[in-house]
Structures are given as C-alpha cells and as structure tokens.
Amino acid sequence: xxFSIDRFDELFPGYFAGExxxxxxxxxxxxxxxxxxxxxxxxxxxxxxxxxxxLREMENFNSFEALQKVNGRLKTPGSARWMNVLKxxxxxxxxxxxxxxxxxxxxxxxxxxxxxxxxxTQTITSRQGMVTQFLLADGTKVWxxxxxxLQFPTYFIGxxxxxxxxxxxxxxxxxxxxxxxxxNAKELRVEVLGTSFDVANYQDETMQxxxxxxxxxxxxxRQDDKSTENSFxxxxxxxxxxxxxxxxxxxEVHVDKYIAWxxxxxxxxxDKMAEVVKRLSRWFNVEIVINDPEIKGYIYxxxxxxxxxxxxxxxxKISAPIDFSMTERKALPNGxxxxxxxxLSKKRT
Amino acid sequence: xxxxxxxxxxxxxxxxxxxxxxxxxxxxxxxxxMQFLNDRNTVEDLVQDFFVSxxxxxxxxxxxxxxxxxxxTGIKNRxxxxxxxxxxxHKYRKYIFFTATNEDDSAEHFVAESELRHAIESCLExxxxxxxxxxxxxxxxxxxxxxxxxxLGLSKRTVELQISNGLKILxxxxxxxLPVCLVAxxxx
Numbered sequence: 001x002x003f004s005i006d007r008f009d010e011l012f013p014g015y016f017a018g019e020x021x022x023x024x025x026x027x028x029x030x031x032x033x034x035x036x037x038x039x040x041x042x043x044x045x046x047x048x049x050x051x052x053x054x055l056r057e058m059e060n061f062n063s064f065e066a067l068q069k070v071n072g073r074l075k076t077p078g079s080a081r082w083m084n085v086l087k088x089x090x091x092x093x094x095x096x097x098x099x100x101x102x103x104x105x106x107x108x109x110x111x112x113x114x115x116x117x118x119x120x121t122q123t124i125t126s127r128q129g130m131v132t133q134f135l136l137a138d139g140t141k142v143w144x145x146x147x148x149x150l151q152f153p154t155y156f157i158g159x160x161x162x163x164x165x166x167x168x169x170x171x172x173x174x175x176x177x178x179x180x181x182x183x184n185a186k187e188l189r190v191e192v193l194g195t196s197f198d199v200a201n202y203q204d205e206t207m208q209x210x211x212x213x214x215x216x217x218x219x220x221x222r223q224d225d226k227s228t229e230n231s232f233x234x235x236x237x238x239x240x241x242x243x244x245x246x247x248x249x250x251x252e253v254h255v256d257k258y259i260a261w262x263x264x265x266x267x268x269x270x271d272k273m274a275e276v277v278k279r280l281s282r283w284f285n286v287e288i289v290i291n292d293p294e295i296k297g298y299i300y301x302x303x304x305x306x307x308x309x310x311x312x313x314x315x316x317k318i319s320a321p322i323d324f325s326m327t328e329r330k331a332l333p334n335g336x337x338x339x340x341x342x343x344l345s346k347k348r349t
Numbered sequence: 350x351x352x353x354x355x356x357x358x359x360x361x362x363x364x365x366x367x368x369x370x371x372x373x374x375x376x377x378x379x380x381x382x383m384q385f386l387n388d389r390n391t392v393e394d395l396v397q398d399f400f401v402s403x404x405x406x407x408x409x410x411x412x413x414x415x416x417x418x419x420x421x422t423g424i425k426n427r428x429x430x431x432x433x434x435x436x437x438x439h440k441y442r443k444y445i446f447f448t449a450t451n452e453d454d455s456a457e458h459f460v461a462e463s464e465l466r467h468a469i470e471s472c473l474e475x476x477x478x479x480x481x482x483x484x485x486x487x488x489x490x491x492x493x494x495x496x497x498x499x500x501l502g503l504s505k506r507t508v509e510l511q512i513s514n515g516l517k518i519l520x521x522x523x524x525x526x527l528p529v530c531l532v533a534x535x536x537x
Binding site for chain 1: 400
C-alpha cells in the first residue's frame with residue numbers, strides 16, 4: 001500500500017468530517033496505527049484543527065461581566081482594618097509616609113503605562129434570538145443584535161476608540177472629542193465623537209448599513225489603508241455602503257423600525273416581502289426561500305414581539321396570500337447543525 | 350508583560366493589576382476548567398471564587414512560579430477538589446484521576462484567549478487568499494466540504510486540498526500553542 005504523509009494530509013479534512021469512503025478511512029486508520037510518529041502527526045493535526053474550536057470556547061466566557069460580579073465581592077473587613085493601622089501609623093510617621101506614597105504613585109504611573117501597552121482584546125457574541133447589552137471601558141452603551149459579534153479592547157488607548165463589528169449593533173457613544181469612536185465593519189468605517197447610531201454588517205451580505213439617531217457620524221470606505229469614499233449622516237438618515245459599486249448612498253428613513261430590535265421587537269412599515277424575509281431570517285437564524293418571485297413585491301406592515309418563528313409565519317399566512325413549509329435541522333458529521341429552511345409560496349386556490 | 354510587575358502589583362492589592370490579570374486570563378481559565386467540569390456555570394463560579402481568594406490572600410501569598418502556571422495549577426486543583434466533593438460523571442472522574450496522578454504539564458502550556466487569537470489570526474493571514482477563504486468557511490461557518498464546493502463552484506477535492514494546505518501551515522505555525530489545544534477534544 002502506497003500511503004504517505006502527504007496523502008494523509010490530503011485526506012485529513014474529509015476524515016475528520018466523517019466524509020471519506022470506507023476504503024480511504026481504513027487506509028487512514030492503518031497509517032495512524034503503523035507508528036507512534038504517525039499517531040503524533042495525527043494528534044498535531046487535530047490540535048491545529050481544533051485550535052479554533054478552543055478559541056470559540058474561550059469566547060463563550062465574558063470576563064467583562066464576570067469582573068463586575070467579582071468586584072462586588074472584593075471589599076473586605078481585612079482591608080478596612082489595615083486602613084486603621086495605616087492611619088495610626090500616619091499619625092506617627094507623617095513625613096516618611098508621604099515620601100513613600102509619592103514613590104507609590106510614581107510606580108503606579110509607569111505600571112499603568114505598561115498595562116496600556118498590553119491591551120487585552122475582548123469579544124462578545126450574541127446568540128441567536130438574543131440581544132446582549134453591555135458597557136465599554138469608556139462608558140459607551142452597546143446593544144448587540146442576535147448572531148452578532150463585537151471585538152473591543154478592555155482599555156481604550158491611542159488616538160481613537162476602535163471596535164470591530166460583525167452583525168448588527170446599536171451604540172450610544174460617550175462624548176470624548178479628543179478620542180473619536182470608530183466602528184470598523186469590513187471596509188466601512190464609522191467615526192463619531194459622541195452620538196447614537198445603528199450599524200448592520202452581516203457577513204453574508206454585500207451591503208452595510210448605518211442608521212443615525214442622534215448627533216453626527218462620518219462614514220468612510222477603507223481599501224488598502226486608503227479611504228476611497230466619504231460621507232456624513234444627519235439624524236434620521238441612513239447610509240448604505242454597497243461592496244459591488246464601492247459607493248455610499250444616503251436616504252431618509254423611519255429610524256424606529258431599524259432600532260426596534262433592541263427591545264426585542266420586529267417592526268415592518270410598508271416593507272417589501274424581500275426585506276421582511278431578510279430580517280426574519282437573521283432574527284431566527286433560518287434560511288427563507290421564496291419560491292414564487294411575485295411574493296417579493298408584497299408590501300407588509302406588522303409589529304412582532306416575542307413571537308416564535310412559527311407564530312410569525314402563521315400571522316404572515318393570514319395577512320397575505322402565501323403559504324409556507326419548513327424543514328427540520330439536520331445534524332452534520334462534525335456535530336454542528338444545518339440551518340432550518342423555510343419555503344414561502346403563493347397560496348393555491 | 351513582566352511577571353514580577355504583575356505579581357508584586359497583586360501582592361500590593363493593586364486593583365489596576367488585578368483587573369488586567371482578570372481580563373487577560375479569565376476566559377482561558379474557564380475554557381481550561383471545562384475539561385474537568387463540563388458545565389459553563391459551575392466553571393465560571395469556580396474561576397470567580399478563585400479570583401476573589403486571590404485578591405483576599407494576595408498580601409500573605411508569595412508566588413514563586415510564573416503567574417500563568419500559578420493560575421492554571423491553582424484552578425486545576427480547585428476543579429479536582431470540587432469533583433471530589435461532588436458526584437461527577439464517571440468519565441470525568443476517570444480523566445481527573447489520570448491527570449492528577451500523572452504529573453502532566455497541561456497547566457503549563459495553556460494560553461490566554463488574546464494570545465491564541467493573535468496566533469490564529471496571524472496564521473490565517475499567511476495563507477493564500479483563496480485558501481484562507483475556504484479554510485474559514487470550513488472552520489467558522491459550519492459548512493460541509495461539499496457545501497463549500499457547491500457555493501464556490503469548485504470540486505469537492507479542490508476544497509479538501511485547500512483545507513489540507515491551510516492545515517499544514519497552521520500546524521507548523523501553531524506548534525507552540527498546540528499542547529493546550531488537545532483540551533478542545535475533550536470538550537466535545
């Protein structure tokens with residue numbers, strides 16, 4: 001049998017996903033058992049493969065929230081007693097102590113500077129159907145929509161407060177004109193001094209949206225470290241960046257319906273079914289397929305709150321001449337699940 | 350970041366230092382503990398308790414080893430103690446017995462989240478663009494090789510070759526982070 005290490009590397013992805021033919025799989029097993037070195041090579045491959053799973057596992061834990069819980073438990077009677085001793089000591093050795101505290105402050109200052117050079121990046125992910133709310137180090141309030149991810153430093157240093165967004169988030173930025181706040185969403189960059197706005201940057205879409213509620217924001221498109229397109233938004237305006245054309249288009253919108261998700265609401269105001277379907281599929285993390293193109297143009301008006309997918313689809317069915325069918329989620333060999341699929345078609349009479 | 354600065358800061362009960370250590374190691378200590386106790390809430394409670402006592406006992410405690418191995422060994426012992434006092438599923442008890450009796454170095458080789466992310470991201474940057482795209486689709490969006498092939502209009506074999514090439518580079522680059530990643534296997 002001619003089975004080399006290269007052949008092993010080639011087959012590994014299929015092997016690990018459980019997608020190999022019986023013959024290949026048996027060959028792989030033979031190769032693994034042939035020598036301890038081979039087995040070690042297999043283990044190293046698995047580790048490299050799984051390193052990303054490990055990172056995802058770490059990201060499940062949010063040090064930001066945990067630290068707030070822990071902070072409440074750190075005050076001790078012990079430290080109060082220590083303060084009393086300190087006061088007594090202070091009464092006796094006023095001068096030497098002053099000198100010492102001077103040294104301590106100096107020391108703390110260099111320490112702070114050193115810590116700032118080693119900024120820790122934190123990632124918060126919002127699971128399907130959930131909105132996560134949290135504060136950043138500068139006091140900026142963030143609402144993170146379902147299936148979204150925000151990367152930010154635990155301290156903001158440098159000229160800008162920069163964060164990285166996948167998915168959708170609403171920001172209420174704390175004012176600080178000396179350190180503007182920047183949201184990076186793929187090539188699109190949103191820059192503000194202090195204001196409230198919504199950014200939608202879903203990975204599966206080729207358009208990014210920014211909706212401004214209050215204040216003023218600047219949008220720019222970054223390509224190869226150069227800004228190729230610039231635009232400003234006024235309150236009540238929406239900026240849409242299209243990856244294909246590389247242009248930003250602005251228009252006036254009803255802000256409410258874009259930010260209703262913060263309170264767990266889905267609002268549609270004279271929206272085309274194509275738009276309704278897009279937002280429903282994000283909200284419920286399902287794939288919605290429109291079977292009859294005619295449906296896409298239907299205009300729809302509705303408010304949803306806390307309804308599940310089936311309830312929403314039933315309401316849709318009552319108010320428009322459409323019908324739906326659903327598939328179940330299927331388990332993949334790697335333990336993950338496929339997305340549920342929903343098919344919309346015209347009601348047959 | 351210098352270890353002595355952190356340990357001495359901790360001994361002084363410097364809150365800035367404490368916060369830094371907490372943010373730096375919290376998520377990886379939790380992920381590390383998941384191999385002993387497969388329950389997120391329990392693990393978070395244990396790690397938070399551990400940090401509280403670290404703060405309370407800081408002035409009377411000197412750390413002789415590196416801070417990292419002090420933290421990971423500390424939380425490992427707490428997990429083992431916790432298991433001893435609880436009725437834990439047989440398979441985990443067996444595993445703990447194994448690691449507790451064999452002086453393993455899992456604590457020594459674990460990495461913090463930001464270190465691991467940095468290592469993976471800089472690895473991915475080194476892949477050719479097409480390879481990177483396919484590799485990320487495979488590892489991050491949960492698509493099967495067949496689904497990726499259809500989406501990109503390639504043959505399944507091409508997709509597998511690209512993933513395999515990506516993996517080769519990752520294996521080489523991540524070598525110093527590898528001992529820890531075995532843990533992920535146990536998570537499943």
